[in-house]
Amino acid sequence: VEASIPEPQRAAWKKFTPKGFTTPEEFEKECVRHIETTLARSLYNCDEFATYAGTALAFRDRLVLDWNKTQQNQTFADQKRVYYLSLEFLMGRALDNAMLNVGMKDVAAKGLSELGFRMEDIVSQEHDAALGNGGLGRLAACFLDSLASLNYPAWGYGLRYRYGIFKQEIVDGYQVEVPDYWLDFNPWEFARHDITVDIQFYGHVSKYQDDNGTSISVWEGGEIVQAVAYDVPVPGYQTENTNNLRLWASKAASGEFDFQKFNSGEYESSVADQQRAETISAVLYPNDNLERGKELRLKQQYFWCAASLYDIVRRFKKTKRSWKDFPTQVAIQLNDTHPTLAIPELQRILVDQEGLDWEEAWSIVSKTFGYTNHTVLPEALEKWSVPLFQHLLPRHLQIIYDINLNFLHYVERTFPKDRDMLSRVSIIEESNPKMIRMAFLALIGSHKVNGVAELHSDLIKTTIFKDFVKVFGPDKFTNVTNGITPRRWLHQxxxxxxxxxxxxxxxxxxxxxxxxxxxxxxxxxxxxxxxxxxxxxxxxxxxxxxxxxxxxxxxxxxxxxxxxxxxxxxxxxxxxxxxxxxxxxxxxxxxxxxxxxxxxxxxxxxxxxxxxxxxxxxxxxxxxxxxxxxxxxxxxxxxxxxxxxxxxxxxxxxxxxxxxxxxxxxxxxxxxxxxxxxxxxxxxxxxxxxxxxxxxxxxxxxxxxxxxxxxxxxxLAEDVEDLRHSHLYGTYTLxxxxxxxxxxxxxxxxGDASHFSALVNGIVEHGDYYLVSxxxxxxxxxxxxxxxxxxxxxxxxxxxxxxxxxxxxxSSDRCIDEYAEMIWNVEPLPPKQEQ
Ligand code: GL7
The missing domain is CATH 3.40.50.2000 (Glycogen Phosphorylase B;)
Structure with missing residues (x-):
């Protein structure tokens, strides 16, 4: 690729590529330049926020140069990449982290003080990027930091929520939620208006015969929403390696703007359609360890999985390799069951669009994914109703049924005597309405399943996934104890x-x-x-x-x-x-x-x-x-x-x-x-x-x-069941x-005791489920x-x-090395040395 560009052009490009700053003076120059020209402010109306903006933009320039090189390096190296799919990335602030990772905080602090500002005040101007609820989302952010710091070729994929987790105000002792509109000024993202994917919803499935007489399924009709990529650079610590976090925003598809309505004077309703498409990525669901089965949430999940998969497949196809290489080039990690739809989606791409036969496609799919379970709480385990699925994703429902059928045939052959086994391990729960058990689908479609601490990884094998240990054997299950990045949580x-x-x-x-x-x-x-x-x-x-x-x-x-x-x-x-x-x-x-x-x-x-x-x-x-x-x-x-x-x-x-x-x-x-x-x-x-x-x-x-x-x-955990039982059926004194x-x-x-009666009664009268007493x-x-x-x-x-x-x-570095070795089978790719 490099050779295809004529030498004079390359030389000119090289000559004019910015070098970035190294001294306080050079930093000040960049900072002031951004305040004057990018922000159109001047000495006389430059407040702490403008100075934060100027500083952030100066550091962003630096990150972008590293980022461009890293992405190019990864493309040329053509080795296996990791894709971390997470609905949540609880990143927090980026400037301090960028300064420390690049190793230039002291330089900037000196520059800022010459400009009359204190580093602490400037850093605290930044709005947190709060695209997550709690531990699960923060873990994803720590993992990105470690992946970048350890030079792994890795991408994060998530949603670009317009509203992150709500802001909490305490009014008269009560929580009040206030929307977190965080995008007023976000220098850390790059809108890629040229990178879009059309995502289909609803519609129906038709069967046709191809020229060879084999029947093919085609998902037709419904509506299209467009996914637009927003990229966020993720710098590593003391390395030029700068990875990419790609967040998808929803938009009405270009053909979607209804000119019929528009011309007939229904301009407002035409804009309303536009806005409806944008609601998909509008807001982060504010539940931690709880699933509520809302249609919009399922739409978010499919929207994000389909866009990410399209992107990953497009990148793979550029390498012109054969499909059987897919799992040796691509590792996809599912952060909880939220991205489980990526499994039937990849199967759909391979079978319906690329024409692979079912078995071949499934062997690729089930070698590509790894699934991390983050909870055993029953209220947090995702289930989606079959009628909802049928309506929103009719083709995926068929695919899930086929995955389930093949799986159950296998289980039946392997355990002919255990007649209840089939209903216990089925992806479909035979309730009314029927429900799709996402954790089972994630497990069946992945080559490894891990818990996040030893006790937890043991518990999943004896509780929610007990039968699956019999079906797949214990080696499918492993543990990776969580960790945290020492850069943010100690150094910063x-x-x-x-x-x-x-x-x-x-x-x-x-x-x-x-x-x-x-x-x-x-x-x-x-x-x-x-x-x-x-x-x-x-x-x-x-x-x-x-x-x-x-x-x-x-x-x-x-x-x-x-x-x-x-x-x-x-x-x-x-x-x-x-x-x-x-x-x-x-x-x-x-x-x-x-x-x-x-x-x-x-x-x-x-x-x-x-x-x-x-x-x-x-x-x-x-x-x-x-x-x-x-x-x-x-x-x-x-x-x-x-x-x-x-x-x-x-x-x-x-x-x-x-x-x-x-x-x-x-x-x-x-x-x-x-x-x-x-x-x-x-x-x-x-x-x-x-x-x-x-x-x-x-x-x-x-x-x-x-x-x-x-x-x-x-x-201890082993005593919990008996204790709960004794609350309900035994004699018990408080x-x-x-x-x-x-x-x-x-x-x-x-204050008014009635406000707290449910809390007390939950313990005294209703079995004290959490064993507080x-x-x-x-x-x-x-x-x-x-x-x-x-x-x-x-x-x-x-x-x-x-x-x-x-x-x-x-350290999350230890976690990432464990994932890389036990689950992903990927190697680090150190940055290329400048010639
Ligand atoms: C969680 C767990 O509750 C938490 O214990 C764990 O540290 C975290 C990251 O693995 O994942 N699971 C979950 O659903 N949420 C968590 O924070 C929201």
Whole structure:
């Protein structure tokens, strides 16, 4: 390809390709140029936002150059690529990350200060890219960072929502949702108006005979919506490698604008059709661990899968290889079941459009996909009704039926005696209406299925996929324990700690190989190091206290023990257990003499997280936390001994402030419910300890850091079933201190008790599904142990430092290498050296 361009042209191009800046002066020049010419602003109306924009555009120029080279390099190398399909990418802010990855933050900071601005103020102007709900979406973002940093040829595919996850406001103690329109100014995306795909919906299937007399199915009629590509560069850390995240936006297809209507004066309704097409990618569904079976959601899924598959197939076809090479050139990872439609879609492309026979096509399809399961919660498992499917995607329904038929024939032959097996493993659930079980389709159409922590990967094999282990054998199932990127969650969020570590380890190499952290164990007893470590934690707490003062108007003491639970609000995550514990503590304080109170370890209980807008119980929990805060924070008897804070609108950029400031964080889900959790890893990496149940990745964290460095409590996953049973059918008495908490609530101590009756009754009368009462005593006892441990400051800091030193395993780099080796079979592609 290169040779086809004449030398003089190449030389001219090379001569004029921008080189990018390296000094503060060069950065300033680029920044000012963008402010003046791209934004049409000047010295006299240049505020912090304009300066953010100028800075972002200057760095974008730099990323784009690397990105162009990377894409060209990947095309020429013609090796296997990974495609990560995810409906959510919770990216957060991009500028700080770009500056650090390129290694030019200091240069920019110097330049900015010469222009009269502080780096911190500029960085905080950026709007979070919040195209995700919680852990699942953030994991996808960490994976992109690792894929780029490790030089894997990889693309992310997602949807370009016009509205990301809603903004949360707290009004009178209640959550109010405000739309997150985030695209006013987004310098990080490139609209590719030339890269479009027509996506079909509805219609019917007709059968025809081709020239050889074989029957072919043709999907006809219905409507067409256009997918337009928006590309986002994803820079790697200290590498030129810059990958692509392609997000699809929906638009009315070009032929779709109804000129008939237009000419007959129905201009408005013609525009309305246009808008209807655009609603497909308009909004992120705000549910975490819950599926609601809405038609528009299914439309989103197909729209995105079909556009991505078309794109992937188009790229493959350019290589002129034969179809059997497809699985050796293409690995597609399904982030949960949301992209499962990609499986029947690829089968449809191969059979209906490319003319392969069914068996050959299926052998290609089922070697291409890998499926990651992220939850065993029954309410989160996707099922779509057959009538809805029939209406929206008639051809795909036929294909799914055929996949199922072939599969069931195989099962029948293999297990002729187990007559119930067929209905248990069928993709179609024989309910009314019939339902398509997406997890089964994903599993059957993939060559590997993985869970996200050891316990979770074991659980899927004994619960939801038990029969499939018999059918396919255990080797189809594997585990990849989640991880986090140390670039964002240590280097960016906690720069002082990152520098301290670098000063002891002889550089920042640990940010690329996190296992190097183990060398910090040599400094556990080093006085200077300990002092510095403590000072950093204190400074981070001061920063959070400042934020709390600004946001909540409450003064908190930075020397108090900061106890943090920030994550989506969900009954299984048990924020209710935490707030009941806080009430218990409050009652205890009230019963003490002033002398006794003085001996207490002062505590700040910090909560944050969004409730799904339709999740009433979760909203009640938020309300209770705020009501408790109102009472406790204004009680003169309590003073510094206890403060209760609910931080509004928890998101990635707030997490970057909160995580480094925690002393103890709570990961207290009912055992067996949290697939992994990833914020647990972030807190430990930042030198905070955790209180947790034996659930998800807490178990592996314990194994790595040692039992002495974590506060575990509560029942085990294996006991949950029996405990639930005994609530419903056994004799059972409520723990007396929990009873006292409930009495305080029903006495109206925190306002109108009727507001909270469902929360209490769920435990007292309706079986306590999440086993709050079973774990309450053990939880409170463990909180007391934490107070005791905190009093022994020397030992406390030893635990914190040891924890950091032992967190090397939880880098998302390790995850990505595991996926690459066990599932994708792809190799890194280092950037080409400049000649
Ligand atoms: C989740 C799990 O709940 C969470 O434990 C896990 O860490 C995360 C990433 O694997 O995936 N599953 C899920 O449906 N959501 C999650 O965050 C929304």
């Amino acid at each position: 969020a906690n720069p002082r700690l990152s520098e301290l570590i670098a000063s002891k380890l002889g550089g920042h190499e640990f940010l690329k190989d996190l296992t190097l952290l183990h060398k910090l164990e040599n400094y556990v007893d080093d006085k200077e190091f300990r002092k510095e470590f403590q000072e950093i934690k204190y400074a981070n707490k001061v920063r959070l206290a400042k934020h709390i003062k600004e946001a909540n108007g409450v003064s908190v003491n930075p020397s108090a023990l900061f106890d943090v639970q920030v994550k989506r609000i969900h009954e299984y995550k048990r924020q209710q257990l935490n707030i009941f514990g806080v009430i218990h503590r409050y009652l205890a304080i009230k019963a003490m003499s002033p002398e006794e109170r003085k001996k207490l370890v002062p505590r700040v209980s910090i909560f944050g997280g969004k409730a799904a807008p339709g999740y009433w119980m979760a909203k009640t929990v938020i309300h209770l936390i705020n009501q408790v805060g109102k009472v406790v924070n204004n009680d003169k008897d309590v003073g510094d001994a206890l403060k209760v804070i609910f931080l509004e609108d928890y998101n990635v950029s707030k997490a970057e402030i909160i995580t480094p400031a925690s002393d103890i964080s709570e990961h207290i889900s009912t055992a067996g419910t949290e697939a992994s959790g990833t914020s647990n890893m972030k807190f430990c990496l930042n030198g905070g300890l955790i209180i947790g149940t034996c659930d998800g990745a807490n178990i592996e964290i314990t194994r790595e850091i040692g039992e002495n460095n974590i506060f575990l409590f509560g029942n 723990d007396s201190s929990l009873q006292a908490v409930f009495d305080a609530i029903s006495d109206g101590m925190f 079973d774990d309450f005593a053990s939880y409170c006892k463990t909180q007391d142990l934490i107070d005791e441990a905190y009093k022994n400051q020397e030992e406390w800091w030893t635990k914190c430092i040891t924890t950091v030193a032992r967190m090397g395993f939880f």
